[in-house]
Amino acid sequence: MSCDVIISAFSVWLAFGLRLDQWGYFQGQQWIVLIVAIGFSFPLFISFGLYRAIFRYVGSAALASMARVFIIYTSLFFCTFTLLGVDDVPRSIGVIQPILLFIGIGASRYFVRYWLGNINNVQKSFYRTQPVALIYGAGSAGRQLALGISSNQEMLVKGFIDDDPYLQGSTINGISVYPNTGLKDLVHRFDITDVLLAIPSVNQNRRSEIIASLNGCGVRVRTLPGLIDLASGRVRIADLHDLDMNDLLGRAVVPPEVGLLEKNIRNQVVLVTGAGGSIGSELCRQIIKLSPKSLILLDSSEHALYLIYEELKKAVVVLKGNHLVNGDDDQDSMPRPALPINLVTCLASVRDSDFLRMIFRAHQPATVFHAAAYKHVPLVEQNPAEGIRNNVFGTFTCAQASLECGVSNFILVSTDKAVRPTNIMGVSKRIAELVLQAMAEIKDDHSTNFSMVRFGNVLGSSGSVAPLFSAQIAAGGPITLTHSEVTRYFMTIPEAAQLVIQASAMAVGGDVFVLDMGEPVRIYDLAVKMVYLSGLLVKDEAHPHGDIEIEVTGLRPGEKLYEELLIGNNPQPTAHPKIMKAHEEFLSWSDLQQELEKLNLALDTCNAQLIRDILKKLVPGYQPNGEAVDWNGGGIPKP
Template structure:
């Protein structure tokens, strides 16, 4: 019956409610007369006129007040207040008419009694309708606790009254003053009772409603929840809820920041805008994870023009479409130029720089997937080394003030071609910045000795980026969704992690602090075991790990062996004693590198080997260029 009523056309539902109110106004009038005369009433004479007057007055007032635009199953306190106001206006008019007319046989007190009775009946009908249509208990597989009994939790609970896929079973809150109280009839418990509540109430999900808590406290809560077999989710931002961009039904997976294990490094906004406001900025690899986030943050700093360079048509379309939509909404006024090309095409890059004269270049384009580059060594070196060389040469030729290379911790004592190629790219910048003679005589004729590099060249080195296209986080999420197993290369693998916004902010702030030849790195805290990340993600999905101790678990973790060129752990620094900078968590490293005359001579055979895709010759050249490069294959870890 419920589904049949909900399927009625809107006009039919309104007609039903109007008819119901008409009947209630007549019944309320009969009750008012009966109570006043102390006997069941049978209308006579002018009393019939009063019976007809009740709906004739009430229905137009109710229509004007919007009572028939409300949806019963979404009725709240605001709708009940509106009902009270409409009935009060109706009662005032009815009493005035009866007071003035003084019809025979019609007591004036009926003008007071009838509106009171009608208010009770109309209000009760709305409340009962809401309870039946929306508040009816339901069988559902999602039985939910809300962690946080503050305003965000209470608002979420109120919104969930209309959600049929979740059943709210209670609140959890750290505040002992709230323990034992209720919110809209829902009990508030201490988090210590979570295991007990899971067993008693068959809890399947816990929703974090903690918008103002610190990241450290949030991380502690997530760790505690991870010990229980429940799925942990988080609320969308309250600003997104208020703006209508998302609804409360859009419960989200935990942010990647929640898996980081530390507070994200805050940006210094004074540094972010330095060298961007009013400038022409070029970003290579603009469609990638880092490049696209760089673009999002750059447009917020008010550049005159942003040149988006990428060789992937779809990636370039996606980032340009996103930024153009923000411009249309008034979020920024930057002119956007999507430019489809590769950094290994010097003629096209030179044409772009000649036409637009970028002030700052952020070079994020690179092949970064270790096994992919290992299997395609020539292309990896051409793109990562000689694509960077092209960009630097053209930046010098066309007078760019800043050039920032996005590098990686895999460039430190690399065991793979990707890392070695990025270290060579770093050395290219270091050598040119330190050179006292012009490195490119054909485009910058030597006029004086010593020569000084006119472009501030700098490098930014950081670790794995959570949530990027190559990160383990999206991979683990897909594997959990498909039922596992989660694939980890080795139980001892550790990595430094940072978020995509952190990485982009670091790049922009480094560019602002650069003096020339600088290599910047982020103090990223302690490295994290990939195995621990995998176990945490399984636990926070409400599942258990299946292993020898728990053969009945839900998701297995499988060790696949170290991939070609993969290391057990990564480092950020080759030398010692990094220097402090204007940002407390950013360090400046000074590392040894080849002089440009030596480097240039070695780059020629490297380029020839890359063009011929001669892997053996490539590795020999890289071994000469990169200190600590181990070109031998890494022994795989057997499957367990």
């Protein structure tokens, strides 16, 4: 307030000096101007809250209040000294003084903001090193992000990078815009620690090129979500997140076809086995958005079933008895379906035939997604009897219950490891496929439409390398690889789940659908990319002072260097560009039944070699590459 008194007095003196072209003391009634200036300004400043603002955070709201005060003050001052007039006071003073006053008032506040901000920055830098960032993208999202960072002061923005030549060389709020060439030079020149991707509308190919250009720069790369996620408000630093799996893979995701998604789901009873697993839980998340009449969650793991049920009930209106119960609204990230959904949990094993029939008869599902399986290759390799009971006979039991209870569509979630398998997990999934193919052959005896969808690894699932590598990087390394030349097909869990649902809508019976996984990814390259994009460097012979070392531990029993998706070479296209249909040989139902009976008897003995011999006969392409063991059958693991 004292500062404003001085500014008011100075603005009056300066106005007279500029108008009269001489500097001196007030004469005659000129003192009235000073008294009126202070008398008009202070009540207005107080009433409009100019003294309630915290100066270091002066922003658009304070500026708007000052503008309103300026309009009212200028009107009163103009009327008093220009329209009415006062002796010894030139009429132009009524215009000059308000302009000078508000230049001084505004400048004083922004000076204080700058001064206090610098003090705050000095204090922060004294206690910790502030991250230094480049923002890739000088568009609307990039400018809003820079504004959010400047007010938050958690990070220092040194510049924008943009592909647009018309923006390059210009400045935005005092921050320079640089071309996309010479990015690594900028990183070293400014000691950049973070690169923030503010390019929500760019296509996946260009995005992958940008990310690849940052490999080896030693910067942490973070990104903003897509345009749809940003549409509801201004961009904040909290919106930044680490790169998702599509960024790591460089995959372009094809938008789903709504008609295919809804065909077997909307207003129908849907049952998902293995509902608490990686694929099963994502299937449930996708299904719940498509407004089924009921969704039956079946799993043998109590904890996994609890977690997915608690997650889903926040997104739906759960029908319990005759009462509608609204799901929690907080932290709701999923769109609400149009209809109430009966969400049911069934704690059961897919191997319990009597209990399964009871569940199927009680709920009468129209569509069943069978995702329940043991899938960790080393564990199943060491416990073959249990793996086969669950993966083969669990599938057979579910299929039989579906037949007896009139299920319209039964979809098996399969794996690329079923193609020319070298491990128990893969061969058990191939036999599960054979079961459904054989049952589909006798379609005249039933109305159930059996199909299966085969795809490779999904990033982010339990047992996937991506979460393992992330944890190892966070722990400071080393990253462990079984072999430097191992390649795998990869896809994100949401994309895989959507494609499984769409494939099921195209099935006519006995179909083996194969998802287009793109090009196989070398696991070593994936590990290196994850290290680089975490702002770290790989420690190797070329970089002995790097941060994270990559150790090769050797292939595990049953593990292959590469995976395949097709047994034959005759895939047929479908209505969806990412879904193919394979036509593969299989056993007749009568022949398969006999072999399954032999296999079931062998399982009771836990004789690993006998089990292996039967598996070889069932699946001629099965080529095990390790010793036959079953730890449950008395085998002693080697140290």
